[in-house]
Amino acid sequence: YSTWHASNAVNTAREACGGAGYLAENQLSIIRGDIDVFTTFEGDNTVLYQLVGKELLGAYADDIRGLSARGWVRFVATMARDVVAEKTAVRQVIQTILDDSDEDTDDSSLTNRGTQIRLLRKREDHLLRTCAQRLQKSKSDDDAFDVFNSAQDHLLKVGHAHTERLVLESMIATIAECEDGPVRELLWKVCDLFVYSVLEADLAWFLMHRHVSVERAKAVRRGVNDLCTDLRPHARALVDAFGIPEQLLTAPMLDHG
The missing domain is CATH 1.20.5 (Single alpha-helices involved in coiled-coils or other helix-helix interfaces)
Incomplete structure (x- = not known):
């Protein structure tokens, strides 16, 4: 990623x-x-994402193994909760944010941390379940390699969505541990920009599956531009945080003299 x-x-x-x-x-x-x-x-990025998706499907299969046909139908129909996220050692701060925030992502602000987490978790959950359903439809005598490759586009998107959800939760948990002040406030804006840019890049999917409204989609695009404007004066401070040597931060084209 x-x-x-x-x-x-x-x-x-x-x-x-x-x-x-x-x-x-x-x-x-x-x-x-x-x-x-x-x-x-x-290792090739595509192959690594395949491995992530395969691992997630394995964990998912463990959770549903042993269900009767009726149990499986009920499991799919009720949009089962994200079992992978449940198994992951989610930091307490993330769970606290979810417990304290509104479940309705349609009405809450996109800068609300609980809303941000839920949107990315819902995407990962949906992709994982539908990928599992797609693979399950294969016939018992189908070649396993062919079946796996036929769903490769879906599998890669599962891995991508999982990674972005992990990045967001790690970012939120880390920033929450910072002392109150201008640095923490700046980092929250960077976090918001990450979420807005993730939503913008996959806006077609979020709209198609009705996780965001048309009006919210427009707000996402405006939000990216607004956040870039807000962060522009702090660009050098954010770059300096990586400890990049000064000689790598200069170039002749930057010399307006």
């Missing part, structure tokens, strides 16, 4: 700088060349 994010970020930066982004002296072309290898460095 992080290497694909890095690849997308450097490509966006290169495009934003026009022809100057191709010049080696401005470093983006060098960074771009270095970034590509990391999408396969620890």
Whole structure:
């Protein structure tokens, strides 16, 4: 997830700088060349997402094993709760936020932490269950490899949704431990931007499955732009938090002299 994010970020930066982004002296072309290898460095990203999806399906299957035909139908029809999230060691702060927030994601603010968590959990839950149903429809004599590959698009999306949910919950839990003050307030805005950008990138899915309304979808797009505007004055402070050497933060194209 992080290497694909890095690849997308450097490509966006290169495009934003026009022809100057191709010049080696401005470093983006060098960074771009270095970034590509990391999408396969620890194992191909697509294969790793397959493994994540397969592991999630395995945990899901353990939860429903032994159900009768009637029990399975009831399980699917009632939109079973996210058993994977239940099994995960969710930090107490996340559970507290969920307990204290409104269950109705339609009426609550998109900056509400409980709403953010629920939206991403609902997506992961839906994708996991429907992927399991899709695989279960295969015939007993079908080749397992072919069945698995036929649902690869669905499986990859399960892994992607799971990763983004984990990122959000880890971010919320960590920021909640920070002392009150400007740093914590700034990090909450970064968290909001992450959620808004995730929703914007997958807006078609959220709309299609009625997890967000058309009006809320419009608010997401406005929110991304508003949050980018709010965070722009703090860009250098956020970059400095990564401890990047000063010589890597300069380039001739930034010299307006």
